[in-house]
Amino acid sequence: MSVQAYILIQTEVGKASSVAKAVSAIAGVSLAEGxxxxxxxxxxxxxxxxxDFGRLILSKVQGVAGITRTLTCPVTYQ
Known part of the structure; x- marks a missing residue:
């Protein structure tokens, strides 16, 4: 089973749009909205x-300019 998560991102003032665009281009990202x-x-x-989530996605998200903090919320299944 794959790992899915929501990542909540805080950005520098005025950077939300450019951050959303940058993270949406990362492979594995299905949604990015301000x-x-x-x-x-x-x-x-x-x-x-x-x-893989940490190596392929989180490491790239953390490298995006304008991000000040992230919170990763894994999706759980019942």
Whole structure:
């Protein structure tokens, strides 16, 4: 089973749009949208395993200019 998660992103002032566009181009990202509230961008991503999620997605997200903080929320299944 694959690993899916929402990543909540805080950005520098005025950077939400460019961050959303940059993270949406990362392989495995299925959604990236600007939002209002304590976070500026919400994205959803999927990878084959937690190791791949960290290596293929999180490491690239953390390299995007304008991001100040992220919170990863894995999706759980019942």
């Amino acid at each position: 939002v209002t509230g304590p976070y500026d961008v919400i994205m959803r991503a999927e990878a084959p395993s937690m190791e």
